[in-house]
Amino acid sequence: MEESKKLGLGTFIGMTMALCATVRSIPSVAATGWSQITYMIFAVVFFALPVALISGELGTMLQAEGGPQLWVKTAMGGKWGFVTAWLLWVQMFPGMVMVASTIGPLWGNTFGNVALGNNHWFILANILGFYWIITVLNLKYDMAKVGGNIGVWLGVYIPIVIMLIMGIAALIKTGINPASYLGTFSWGKLIPSFDNLSTLQYFAAISFIYTGIEMSSVFIPRLHNAKKTYTRGIFIALAGLVLMNILNAMLVANTVPDGQIQLSNITQPILLWCHILGWPTIIANIFSFMVVIGVLIQLSAWVTGPSKTMTQVARNGQLPASFGYHKVNKYGVSRNVVLTQSICISLFALLYGVMKNVNNVFLTLTNATTVIYALVYVLIAIAIIRLRQKQPDLERPYR
Template sequence: MSSQHKIALSTFIGLTMALCATVRSIPTLAAAGWTLLVYIIFAVLFFAAPIAFISGELSTMLPQEGGPQLWVKTALGNKWGFVVAWLLWVQMFPGMVMVASTLGPLLGNTFGNVPLGNNHWFILGCILIIYWIITFLNLKFDMAKVGGNIGVWLGVYIPVLVIFIMGAFALSKVGIVSHGYLGSFSWSKVVPNLQNMETFKYLAGIMFIFVGIEMSSVFMPRLKDATKNYTKGVFISLIGLVLLNLVNAALVANVVPNGKMELSNITQPILIYCHILGLPTIIANIFSFMVFIGVLLQLSAWVTGPS
């Protein structure tokens, strides 16, 4: 592939982040309260880091196009390589429908029409229409570069920065809120035990944050200086995922009243921040639209990768 069509390290990091990073996962992590510290360490040590090490090692050994399908085909033969390729592709049907199901509520929140966003027919229409639009765009344009260079800023980096800045100012103004998901710190709240076992239900969702980090290996042939930059890019992305989720989840968990977390509504903490800081709620509408762009970016990355 000619050098002008190669993607730079920064674009590759953006693509990898696009596969996994989204502020939608922050409420799930925040709902675990102080236990989020143990859960995210567990998810990184026993799920995300091993996958990053394996994909980094195998991608540098086999830098050709194919990713996980190529690795398995090389080790076990064409039949099992086909099985892996099929599983990676077919899981998009339930997986991406789940991700795309947030498009309707996000679009409704953008225009301040929450009932419309929660209408199941509107959600279905958003899933079908937008998924086809993304498919045609990927057929017509190099959406990998668009997503990695521009889309990740609009849909991931800027929303993450907004929610962090608002959360930090809210924390400085009200401190640790006693009725929030965090409340006063104690080690009994950090370590899962019989008293807070209900937080175990969030562990799978927290591990799901890192699902797809290995899929960036399919872009290996397009990456400049791939043998050096792939492993570096994956681990920079992993560190970024941990930081953006951990810090923001702690800030959100502080202000949302205990038992009131809306896991599918990322605009909830933004509205609370606006109330605390005395800011106009239109910020939540703009934020919802940017998260909408982030979900589109994630869908586009998954349409491109497994295909």
């Protein structure tokens, strides 16, 4: 690639942050109060940063298509490559339900009916209805071209700016709220105490913020001075993600009364800020509508993305031909894979029918997704050790 067309540090930082930026996790982070700072540092140092650096080496060493599946397959054989592809696919089942569960509360807030948005049956109906509509559209049309970057702007960037502006304005007006999740500061609140281990249930949700960071390694061949730019870019991008999440989560934690946070309702603090500032609640309605459109477009991108790993392993002969997973339509999408995952996602969604506590379902789904994804990261870590032993002379553009 010509030097003039190489990606610079600033562009790479923006592209990396776009992979992990989300507003969905902010209520989960806020629910931990002051201890969110400790949890966030731990998640970055022991989870996100090692994964990003390991992926940087593997991604430049093995640049063919396949990502984590290719890395593990090269190091440990076809069987473990299949396991990796399988795990990356099945993490979608609880993961997509968790993402789609925000649609119900967002619709409720869009039309000013907060109670309806928090009804578990209404949330279930929204997940099933919209996910199947998106599935059908992805089978009929090339939806990747329809969404583009609109979903990221509507679902992430603009909402984050709105939350920061309103949260800071409310903080200036009210100061620290002692009755909130944050409460008054003390050094002891930074460390989760044995008396209050309940915040540990949110640690997986905080770690989940950084899942997908390994995908930044695909940009390495396009970077100017890759070795230096990748390392600096990853550190700066992670610092940006930490600041973005902690600033917003602190503002939310200082507003929501202790014990009343709604994990799947990102509009809850917006409504509270409207009341504190005396601003019209139509801001919350517009905010909710923007985010719901963003979530739907992002869901659409995920319908076909991970399914392609299963199509690849089917073509490698690791799945029975009778499944038909190897057959694709003119958009390169396997109808059988997509329908199978939609049925499985629908079954996971039924948790909202059998469990009335919306917060508990959201946490269960988040934790399940994070644990499955963490298993992939364990396999990737084993892969880099095996390749250092088995193929020490293999060219490593980034080490």
